[in-house]
Amino acid sequence: ELKVEQNPLFLSMQEEKNYTIYCNYSTTSDRLYWYRQDPGKSLESLFVLLSNGAVKQEGRLMASLDTKARLSTLHITAAVHDLSATYFCAANLGQFYFGTGTSLTVIP
Amino acid sequence: NAGVTQTPKFQVLKTGQSMTLQCAQDMNHEYMSWYRQDPGMGLRLIHYSVGAGITDQGEVPNGYNVSRSTTEDFPLRLLSAAPSQTSVYFCASSRLGTENQPQHFGDGTRLSIL
Numbered sequence: 001e002l003k004v005e006q007n008p009l010f011l012s013m014q015e016e017k018n019y020t021i022y023c024n025y026s027t028t029s030d031r032l033y034w035y036r037q038d039p040g041k042s043l044e045s046l047f048v049l050l051s052n053g054a055v056k057q058e059g060r061l062m063a064s065l066d067t068k069a070r071l072s073t074l075h076i077t078a079a080v081h082d083l084s085a086t087y088f089c090a091a092n093l094g095q096f097y098f099g100t101g102t103s104l105t106v107i108p
Numbered sequence: 109n110a111g112v113t114q115t116p117k118f119q120v121l122k123t124g125q126s127m128t129l130q131c132a133q134d135m136n137h138e139y140m141s142w143y144r145q146d147p148g149m150g151l152r153l154i155h156y157s158v159g160a161g162i163t164d165q166g167e168v169p170n171g172y173n174v175s176r177s178t179t180e181d182f183p184l185r186l187l188s189a190a191p192s193q194t195s196v197y198f199c200a201s202s203r204l205g206t207e208n209q210p211q212h213f214g215d216g217t218r219l220s221i222l
Contacts, residue, residue, distance in 0.1 A: 001167075009148075033210050033211075035210070041215075042198065042213045042214060042215045042216055043151075043198070043200075043211075043213040044213075045210035045211070045212075048209070048210050088150060088151065090151075090211075095141070095153060095156055095166065096141065096153065096200075096211060097153075098143075098150045098151040098152075099150055100148060100149060100150035101150050
């Protein structure tokens, strides 16, 4: 079984600040996914990372994958209120294993 | 393009009642799965399927049954509802063999067991 841990669980950050969400997983997996969930809504795919050293960026979000360290990061640059949401990482080892999520609140 | 459709969106049941949550996808995805989402616990896999006629258990399968008679449909059955099954249920689907594609999620079913 694959364990996926995210930290922090809760994150309150000021606008225009930078921060990183961490996703650690317990067993070797080359497939790491990031999702966003707005309150009361479904999950929306953000990034798919498929190899060691993979980096993907979309707007103020950048995700990376280090398969040797079993670590993925989601970096937020110059946060804005619209980024407030819960972010999940998930690893795939035949089935998908999700982290507990990071609830991000961006405050003025 | 409907994607993954879940019905109903909301449901209230009494303890001991049974019901079926419906999930349908129109993307010809082989892989379908059911998750429950509880506060502070992320998404936990209940059951999944890699194709018609093939199902397997996930992390929390007790109290739930599934079947996959067609590629499109993957219903989740609660046999005898218990308050511990109060949760938000998500169905998801994806292609097999194309790992660069993420799972597509339905809008969820919010289920309360009294």
